Amino acid sequence: MIHISDVKRYKRCQRLYYLDQDQATVYQPYLRHDEELTKLVVDYLGIDGYYIGQRGDAPERVIKELNDHEWFVKARFAYDDLRIKVPLLHKVRDGYELYFVMYAPFPKDEDVEFYRDNLWVLRENGIKITKVYIVHLNGEYVRDKDLDLKKLFVVSDHLYHQGRPSIKLDDLIDDGYDLSDILARMKKGSLAQHPPIKRRRCKLRGLCDFYAQCFPQVLPDNSIEFLVSSAKKDQMINEGIKYLKDARIDLIEGTRVQYAQIQADRNGGSYHDDLALSKWLASFKDKTLVFIDFEWETYMIPPYRGLRPYEHVPFQYSMHMLKKDGTLTHREFIQTGDCREDFIRSLLKDVPKDAYLIAYNAKGAEMLRLSELKRQFEAYAPFIDELLSRFIDMAYPFQEGLVYDTKMRGNFSVKSLVKVVSDMDYEELAISSGMDAVYKWRLLDLNDKYVDLDDVKKDLSAYCSLDSYSLYLIYKWLLDLMAT
Ligand code: SF4
Numbered sequence: 438m439i440h441i442s443d444v445k446r447y448k449r450c451q452r453l454y455y456l457d458q459d460q461a462t463v464y465q466p467y468l469r470h471d472e473e474l475t476k477l478v479v480d481y482l483g484i485d486g487y488y489i490g491q492r493g494d495a496p497e498r499v500i501k502e503l504n505d506h507e508w509f510v511k512a513r514f515a516y517d518d519l520r521i522k523v524p525l526l527h528k529v530r531d532g533y534e535l536y537f538v539m540y541a542p543f544p545k546d547e548d549v550e551f552y553r554d555n556l557w558v559l560r561e562n563g564i565k566i567t568k569v570y571i572v573h574l575n576g577e578y579v580r581d582k583d584l585d586l587k588k589l590f591v592v593s594d595h596l597y598h599q600g601r602p603s604i605k606l607d608d609l610i611d612d613g614y615d616l617s618d619i620l621a622r623m624k625k626g627s628l629a630q631h632p633p634i635k636r637r638r639c640k641l642r643g644l645c646d647f648y649a650q651c652f653p654q655v656l657p658d659n660s661i662e663f664l665v666s667s668a669k670k671d672q673m674i675n676e677g678i679k680y681l682k683d684a685r686i687d688l689i690e691g692t693r694v695q696y697a698q699i700q701a702d703r704n705g706g707s708y709h710d711d712l713a714l715s716k717w718l719a720s721f722k723d724k725t726l727v728f729i730d731f732e733w734e735t736y737m738i739p740p741y742r743g744l745r746p747y748e749h750v751p752f753q754y755s756m757h758m759l760k761k762d763g764t765l766t767h768r769e770f771i772q773t774g775d776c777r778e779d780f781i782r783s784l785l786k787d788v789p790k791d792a793y794l795i796a797y798n799a800k801g802a803e804m805l806r807l808s809e810l811k812r813q814f815e816a817y818a819p820f821i822d823e824l825l826s827r828f829i830d831m832a833y834p835f836q837e838g839l840v841y842d843t844k845m846r847g848n849f850s851v852k853s854l855v856k857v858v859s860d861m862d863y864e865e866l867a868i869s870s871g872m873d874a875v876y877k878w879r880l881l882d883l884n885d886k887y888v889d890l891d892d893v894k895k896d897l898s899a900y901c902s903l904d905s906y907s908l909y910l911i912y913k914w915l916l917d918l919m920a921t
Pocket of ligand 1: 449450451452453456632633634635636638639645646647648651
């Protein structure tokens, strides 16, 4: 049996589809949704007495029951070995209305093939679709005490392009689309017929999971492959340029980071802009410094008052505080459930009034989380604003090309930097990534009886502590760099 996600994979890259067939991956959702979305949509539309499909249903089951129901929920259909699950079908006088259910506030037109694939299977099953809708989330909805389904959902009859209406779904109903050829090729083909070829698709919407497997390489730290934000890097590689120091000046964009990378290679591995870096460090060197890191959960459906769809609940922070006398102390917070207000209170208690807060990518992470909390808990707004005014972004010297070491290999994440500046390594921890931390915290939050929750708490603490301690190590490394 072929699933619709297989078709999507095959269309992106045939090799990807066959590689994925060999892997048994455990799906872990990035977004948390404890509620069953289709069930909420059923309530939203006020549907009663419907056919409901089950996992593993034979496709004939729904066909046999077509005459017995008005509404069909999660019905399984199949054609030519392609299996689909249709969220909602509504029988009307001259056919069926089809409702897709999407998690996104704006269902994107770049996913149009998904809708076409579904419509093709239904067409081949003789299901005459008269109208197509998408029920999706209203990104502007703010939850009050109870979830208001009428405000949470929106029904559209079109897809969106950059937040604006684009393709009309009804135009896809009889557009002559035919999947037969693709399915035949999927069934006949094999991995051996599709050798790896490096193309744009390999890095489309993030690096392909099989990139290292397709293109195994042991690259030196100063490889031109690590040149960042370079549109013509592949051209240089094809011309035989191997190292950063040999980059063609007429083929680079000339950003400060690229300059730092090329200079570092020319200098034997390291570069820093002495003047700019010392000026930046001097702006906060004599203060108490709080190196801080947050962890948070992202909810698709807002579970608590004041949250919007896709908003976050910070559940943990770790801070390493460096006093002017050089002493370093550690504090942390971790809680489950709706701990947002406790999080704010604890933070305000733990951070001294005169301290500067140092986070990594602060504007896109810690500061953003605090701004969300400020909107949700207006009484704390003045205090949060005051905290926000004391943030410093540790990513600045790296993202602005003030410093580069070829050992960074074009990667400026905290996890990568800490390996350059110390012998610490996240891989040695039971939790080694932010998403891992979220998955583990979910066990704690849901009070999972199959795991040792004390151990989970210790692992979470070790992970978040390493994040804030890494920031301290990176800071010390920058100071040492200036001293040499
Ligand atoms: S890395 Fe590229 S060639 Fe390999 S499976 Fe992914 S998309 Fe296909």
